[in-house]
Structure formats: structure tokens, C-alpha cells
Amino acid sequence: MTLANLRDLYQQVILERYKKPKHRGVTAPVHRLQRGHNPSCGDTIELTVQLNEAGDRIEDVKFEGEGCAIAMASADLMAEAMRGKSTDEALEMVQRFQSMMQGNAEFPTEQRKLNVMQGVSQFPVRIKCATLTWHTLKAALESSNEPQPVGFVSNE
Amino acid sequence: MTIIQEKTIAVKVRSDFPILHQQIHGKPLVYLDNAATSQKPIAVLDALRHYYEFDNANVHRGVHTLSSRATDSYEGARDKVAAFVNAASRQEIVYTRNATEAINLVAYSWGSTLKSGDEIILSVMEHHSNLIPWQMLAQRTGAVLKFVGLTETEEFDFEQFKSLLSDKTKIVSVVHVSNTLGCINPAKEICAEAHRHGAKVLIDACQSLPHMAIDVQDMDCDWLVGSGHKMCAPTGIGFLYGKLDLLRSMPPFLGGGEMIADVFLDHATYADLPHKFEAGTPAIAEAIGLGAAVDYLTNIGMDKIHAYEEELTAYLFHKLKEIPELHIYGPQPNADGSGRTALAAFTAGDVHPHDLSTILDQAGVAIRAGHHCTQPLHRHLKAQSTARASLYFYNTREEIDVFIASLKEAVEFFGGIFG
Ligand SMILES: Cc1ncc(COP(=O)(O)O)c(C=O)c1O
Numbered sequence: 001m002t003l004a005n006l007r008d009l010y011q012q013v014i015l016e017r018y019k020k021p022k023h024r025g026v027t028a029p030v031h032r033l034q035r036g037h038n039p040s041c042g043d044t045i046e047l048t049v050q051l052n053e054a055g056d057r058i059e060d061v062k063f064e065g066e067g068c069a070i071a072m073a074s075a076d077l078m079a080e081a082m083r084g085k086s087t088d089e090a091l092e093m094v095q096r097f098q099s100m101m102q103g104n105a106e107f108p109t110e111q112r113k114l115n116v117m118q119g120v121s122q123f124p125v126r127i128k129c130a131t132l133t134w135h136t137l138k139a140a141l142e143s144s145n146e147p148q149p150v151g152f153v154s155n156e
Numbered sequence: 157m158t159i160i161q162e163k164t165i166a167v168k169v170r171s172d173f174p175i176l177h178q179q180i181h182g183k184p185l186v187y188l189d190n191a192a193t194s195q196k197p198i199a200v201l202d203a204l205r206h207y208y209e210f211d212n213a214n215v216h217r218g219v220h221t222l223s224s225r226a227t228d229s230y231e232g233a234r235d236k237v238a239a240f241v242n243a244a245s246r247q248e249i250v251y252t253r254n255a256t257e258a259i260n261l262v263a264y265s266w267g268s269t270l271k272s273g274d275e276i277i278l279s280v281m282e283h284h285s286n287l288i289p290w291q292m293l294a295q296r297t298g299a300v301l302k303f304v305g306l307t308e309t310e311e312f313d314f315e316q317f318k319s320l321l322s323d324k325t326k327i328v329s330v331v332h333v334s335n336t337l338g339c340i341n342p343a344k345e346i347c348a349e350a351h352r353h354g355a356k357v358l359i360d361a362c363q364s365l366p367h368m369a370i371d372v373q374d375m376d377c378d379w380l381v382g383s384g385h386k387m388c389a390p391t392g393i394g395f396l397y398g399k400l401d402l403l404r405s406m407p408p409f410l411g412g413g414e415m416i417a418d419v420f421l422d423h424a425t426y427a428d429l430p431h432k433f434e435a436g437t438p439a440i441a442e443a444i445g446l447g448a449a450v451d452y453l454t455n456i457g458m459d460k461i462h463a464y465e466e467e468l469t470a471y472l473f474h475k476l477k478e479i480p481e482l483h484i485y486g487p488q489p490n491a492d493g494s495g496r497t498a499l500a501a502f503t504a505g506d507v508h509p510h511d512l513s514t515i516l517d518q519a520g521v522a523i524r525a526g527h528h529c530t531q532p533l534h535r536h537l538k539a540q541s542t543a544r545a546s547l548y549f550y551n552t553r554e555e556i557d558v559f560i561a562s563l564k565e566a567v568e569f570f571g572g573i574f575g
Contacts, residue, residue, distance in 0.1 A: 005181070006518055006569065010511075015570070019506075041510060041526040042534070042541050066540045068508035069570075126514060 008119040009126070010069060013077075018069035023079035025062040031055070032143060036065075036136030036153050038128055043067035045075055047136050051087075058082045058090055061137070068129050074117055075133035081111055087141050094138045101127045165456060165464045166552045172197040172452075173550055183520030186555045191335045191363060191499050191546035192524055193385045196449075200388055203448035207441045215440055216414060216431075230440050233447025234430070240450045241380065242371040243397055247429040250396040250403070251443050255362045256285040258381035258396035259329070261433060262358055263289035265406040266327075272298030275324040277355070279304040279312060279341075280536050281334045284529045286360045290329060304330070306536065309487045312341040318349055325355040333363035336530045336544070337486030338496040340364070347376045356402070362386055366548065367465055367497055369458040372397050384442065389449035393442035396433070403429050410435040461549045466493035468547050468556070472500060475560045481505040481567050485537055499546035501528065504563070507570040509543035515569060519562035 032049035045065035052059055061079040065072075078097075082090055097114065099105035103121040107114045120130045139153040170176055173195045178185050187195060207229065213222035215230045231246075238246045252258040270276075276290050280303050294301050302325075304317045312330070321328075328350040332343050347357045358379040361370055366387035372380050379402075384393040398406075408415055408426055412435035417425040426432045453461065470493030476482055484502045489495050504512060509525035516523055524544045527534045534541065545559060 006515060009514070010569070042531060043510075044540075068510035070511070123514060126510070129510060 005122070009123055011116040011119060013113070013116045014069055014073040017073040017076040021063075021072060021076040023062050023076050024064060026064065027060045027062045032140040034136050034140035034143065034153065036132050036139070038067070038071075038132050040128070041068075043071055043129070043132065045071070045133055045136055047075075047133065047140055049137075049140050056088075057086050058084065063133065067132070068126075070117075070120060070126050070129040071132050074130045077114055077117065078133050078137065081114055082137070090141060091138060094134045097134045098131060101131060164467075164552065165460060165549050169197070169456065169550050170552075172199065174198065174201075176550060180520040180522075181518050183518075184558075186519075186521040186551075186558050188545040188547060188551065188555070188559060189522045189524050190366075190548040190551075191386070191528070191544065193391070194366060194388050194548055195550070196390065196445075197388055197452050199452045200390065200445050200448045204390065204441050204445050207444050212441075214437055226440055229444045229447070230438070233443045233450075236447040236450040236454075237395055240370075240454065241365075241397055242373055244373060245400055248372075248397055248400050248403065250398065250430040250433040251438055252381075252394045252396055253392055253439065254385070254394035255360060255381040255383040256289075256394075258379075258394055259286055259358065259360070260289045261396055261409045262329075262379055262381075262398075262406075263293045265409045265433075266356070266402070267293040267297070268407065270297040270299045270326055273324065274299040274326045275302055275320075275322070276300070277302045277304065277317070277320050277325055277328040277330075277350075279317075279330050280306065281312070281337055281339075281530060281533045282329075282331055283335055283360065283362070284531065285362075286329055286331060286358075287532065299326070300324075306337075310337050310485060310537075311339040311487050312346075314342060314345065317346065321349060321353045321355065323353060325350065325353050327356045327358065329358040329360070331360040331363070333361075333367070333497050334486065334530075334533075335363050335499070335546075336501045336528050336533055336542070338499045338501070339486050340496060343377065344375050347378075351376070363497065363499075366453075368462040378402055384446040384449065387449055388452055389446040390442045392439045393446045395446075400429065403433070408432055408435070412436045414438070456549070464549055465498040465547065468551060468553070469493035469496065469498040471553050472498060472545070472547065472556050475556055476500060476502070478560065479504070479564055479567060481507075481571070485539070485542065498548075498551075499544060501542040501544040503539055503542055504567050505571070507567060509541045511570065512543045512563070512566050515566035516559070516562050519558065519565070521559050521562050523559075 027048040027050035030048045031051040034047050036045045048062050050060040061082045063075040096105050101121050175195050211225040213226040215227040234249050235246050238249045302320045305313050307313045333340050343359050350357045356378040359377040361380050361382050365382040380397040385391040415427050415435040417427050469489045473489050481504050482502045484500050487496050513525035526541050
């Protein structure tokens with residue numbers, strides 16, 4: 001087995017976050033709630049977002065759901081990286097994450113923790129696992145003030 | 157374990173499957189995703205190539221030589237399929253794109269006679285293909301869906317099935333072999349019970365046709381559906397078997413060329429069976445490929461294939477026991493490997509099936525991870541998703557060994573973190 005490849009994909013941080021996520025749960029209060037869904041495998045994620053009073057800055061992100069190590073670690077790392085970001089910055093990070101999955105970008109030093117996900121770009125069939133949470137966040141931030149989920153965003 | 161055959165079927169046939177002889181990530185390919193689709197032998201690939209190189213023409217439409225050759229091969233393949241399932245008449249075999257289309261054909265055509273309150277019996281283990289068309293029919297007609305559950309051993313609950321049957325039951329549509337549980341449902345007994353209540357029976361034989369001899373007359377099903385691509389044939393071709401009188405009584409499904417007898421501007425009369433249900437230019441090469449696949453399987457012998465796969469099942473389950481973290485769904489096989497088919501859907505503790513599949517792929521082993529198009533069954537089993545290894549007659553014990561070794565490594569790789 002090509003363990004070196006696997007170590008690239010399953011970096012220690014990813015395995016740790018999968019085992020012991022730090023941002024599982026529901027924010028209080030809930031300003032945005034969005035479900036995401038990967039129809040090909042059945043993985044689901046439910047993101048909640050707490051915003052500042054002006055509604056233009058993220059105070060907290062939490063996630064619930066079931067999925068593989070890649071999907072869950074991606075959600076946990078994303079939730080952490082989003083704290084204190086303006087919604088514009090957050091959307092820009094979503095963009096950057098997607099580019100990173102294509103092998104075309106990485107995050108700057110202050111967000112370098114997210115770069116542990118870079119190895120996924122070598123496993124094209126797993127990119128959807130990593131991006132599910134980011135798609136879901138984008139939908140959450142672009143939705144109106146309604147905290148009720150409008151439905152699933154799908155990752156297809 | 158006893159080593160039974162000196163030279164297994166697999167050893168003899170592997171050279172017929174060029175695709176099996178390649179490396180994936182530097183390791184020999186071990187293809188264990190046969191329930192999704194099988195590989196194709198040279199005989200089938202040659203039939204496709206020969207057709208396009210020498211005989212290609214539209215069928216039933218010309219008097220020239222190529223058209224007549226194409227028609228003969230296309231109709232000849234129908235005879236082969238009819239013989240393969242022991243249909244009473246070649247007119248009982250309707251080509252479709254796949255099993256899904258065959259089920260939809262029945263649900264639309266025959267289903268159009270259903271009324272509000274009529275009952276349709278399915279089981280919780282159905283593939284989405286044998287669920288959604290009936291949901292749609294129920295929505296159109298007001299018919300009611302009823303579901304057979306599972307026994308403690310995760311098999312078709314025949315007793316509960318009997319209790320669901322009544323004069324309101326119009327159709328029972330159930331899978332013969334579950335693509336997730338691997339259980340073999342008592343199709344013949346299901347037909348007999350349903351018929352006592354005047355209900356029709358459709359058998360989804362996608363996962364049994366490739367692995368065991370099927371006799372539709374002995375089974376006495378009203379319809380039976382299959383997909384060619386799971387039984388060594390190309391994609392894009394499947395078939396519907398239906399009893400002659402029943403198919404005659406059913407209105408056409410799709411309208412167009414090929415399915416007509418006489419056409420006027422405002423009406424038409426329809427062709428006789430099976431063409432009534434084959435509108436438009438069909439998948440000619442693929443149907444010929446299906447005929448070649450049926451010849452190939454018949455030459456080996458379905459009983460031999462079944463017996464060899466039982467040996468593989470016994471060995472597979474024996475080896476799977478070496479990994480205590482595994483939870484395997486469906487019934488246990490008997491000691492001789494009978495009682496279920498050569499596939500195993502399982503979970504491995506906290507290791508997600510997707511992660512397992514990626515790790516196994518690095519070892520050259522192709523398995524499936526996900527819900528295998530049986531989401532309601534997974535919900536019933538309280539599993540978000542499962543990993544599935546599914547075997548065919550070209551798989552060997554050595555491949556099972558490679559699979560088990562890499563599965564152990566994968567469980568260890570993740571086991572470390574869960575301690
Ligand atoms: C039991 C069963 N039924 C139906 C199908 C649908 O087959 P197809 O997609 O070829 O129509 C499958 C295969 O995926 C199956 O395993």
C-alpha cells in the first residue's frame with residue numbers, strides 16, 4: 001500500500017479533527033442554518049452561523065452531520081478559520097479553498113492550518129467530500145436573514 | 157478450509173478479461189465492484205467490433221444485406237436471452253436500456269390500470285430503481301405502497317409478506333438478490349403466494365441473473381427484469397421478460413418507429429410483441445453484445461459459476477471473521493457458502509466507508525462505498541453508508557487475501573486514532 005500517498009491525504013491534523021472535532025454543535029443564537037448533502041454517498045452536514053449585529057461578520061460557525069474523515073475535518077477546520085471573518089472575507093476563502101482543491105492556490109500564513117487539506121487535490125474523487133462544507137457555508141451566507149433552512153444544497 | 161477445485165473457473169477465464177490485467181497505483185487490480193457492473197470478456201468486445209466492422213445497419217428497415225445481417229444478429233440475441241431465462245416464447249423478451257427502464261415500462265404501461273386504493277407491495281431492501289417508479293405510480297393513481305421488512309437475520313420477512321397480501325394487492329415487485337444484503341429471496345414462493353390473491357409479480361433479477369440459473373417458467377413470475385452490464389454485456393442494454401398474454405394486454409410505453417404496424421395521420425396500429433415495446437432505433441450492437449455475453453456465460457455453465465461463487469462466499473466470510481471491527485449486513489452463509497451471494501456490505505467501526513475505499517484503492521482493490529442506491533434500506537439498518545465488496549466468477553481466493561490484508565491495514569491505519 002502506498003502509505004506515503006495516504007499520509008499526504010490523511011494528515012495527522014485531519015485524523016485528529018475527525019476523531020475529536022472542536023466545533024461540532026449548534027451556534028447560539030442561530031442566524032443562519034444551512035444543510036448540505038452529497039447525493040452520491042449520502043453524507044450530510046448542517047451548518048449554523050452566528051453573525052455580529054450588523055450581520056456582516058461571522059462570530060461563530062458550528063456543524064453537525066455524518067461523513068468521512070475528509071468531510072468532517074474540513075468542516076471543523078473551516079469553522080475555526082471563519083471566526084471573526086467578515087462575510088466578504090469568508091466568501092473569498094470559499095473561493096480560495098475551491099482553487100486549492102484544483103491545485104491552484106493555498107492559504108496565507110495566518111490561515112495555514114487549512115493547507116493540510118491540500119493533499120485532497122491529489123485524490124479527485126474525494127474533492128467533493130472536502131468541499132461539501134464550504135459549499136454549504138457559501139449558501140448559508142448568501143441566503144436571506146431567514147434562519148430556517150430552505151432545503152439542501154447539493155454538492156453535485 | 158478445503159481447497160476444492162484444482163483449477164478454478166477463475167484461473168481458466170481470467171485471460172478472457174483484458175481489463176483485469178493492469179496495475180492500479182503500482183498494484184495488480186483486484187476488482188470487487190461487480191454488483192455495480194461486471195467486466196466484459198473478449199468474446200463480447202469482439203462481437204461489438206465485428207458488428208461495427210462488418211454488419212452495421214439499421215434493423216427491420218431494409219432489404220439490403222447489411223440490414224438483414226444486423227436484424228438477424230439482433231433478433232438472434234433475443235433468442236439467446238429467451239433461452240437463458242427459459243422463456244416460453246422469444247416474444248416475451250423486450251429489450252430495454254437497463255433494468256430501470258424495464259421497471260418503468262411496467263409501471264407506466266400496466267400501471268396505468270391501477271386505481272386509488274389498490275395496493276403495491278415492495279420490500280425495504282429495494283434498489284431505488286424498484287422503488288421510485290412505484291412511488292411515481294402511486295402519486296399518479298392514488299395506489300398505496302406497502303413494504304415487506306426484514307427478519308432478524310436481515311432477510312426478506314416472508315411471514316410478514318403473507319400478512320400484507322389481500323384482495324387489494326395488485327402487484328408485488330421485489331428484488332431476487334439484494335445488492336446490499338446479499339440475501340436470496342424466495343422468488344418462487346413469493347409468486348405462488350401473490351398469485352393466490354390474484355396479484356401480479358415483478359422480480360428484479362439484476363443481482364441473480366449474473367450468478368445463477370434463472371427459469372422464469374419454474375419461478376412463475378409475471379415479469380422479470382435484468383441489466384446486461386452486470387452480466388458481462390455492454391452498458392445500454394437490458395431486458396424485460398413478461399408473460400405473453402400479459403404483455404399483449406399492456407398498452408405501449410413509448411411511441412415512435414419500430415413499434416407500429418400501420419400508421420395514419422390521426423392514429424396507428426401497433427406492432428406485435430416484442431416490437432410494440434421497442435420504439436425507435438434500438439441499441440443494436442449492445443443487444444448483440446448481450447447475446448455474446450449470454451453465450452459466454454452459458455458455455456461456462458451457470459451452475460458451475462454458482463457453485464464456484466459459493467466457494468468464494470465461504471472463503472470470503474471465513475476471512476472477514478479475522479477482522480473483529482467489521483459489521484457485515486445480511487445473513488451469514490452456510491458452511492458451504494450457500495444461502496447468500498458472494499458480496500459483503502459492511503462497516504468497520506468508526507472508519508467511514510469512503511475512507512476505507514480510498515485506502516483500498518491505493519492497494520489496487522476496487523470496492524464500493526456509499527448507499528448503493530438502497531438509501532431506505534440503509535436507514536432501516538441505521539447505517540449512513542456501507543462499504544461493499546462484490547465478487548464474480550473471475551475473482552480468486554488470492555484476490556480475497558489481498559482485499560482482506562489491505563482492509564486490515566486500513567482498519568489499523570484508522571484504528572490507531574480511535575485507540
Ligand atoms: C438490485 C438492483 N436493481 C436494479 C438495479 C438497477 O440497474 P440499472 O441501473 O442497470 O438499471 C441494480 C443495479 O444497480 C440493482 O443492483
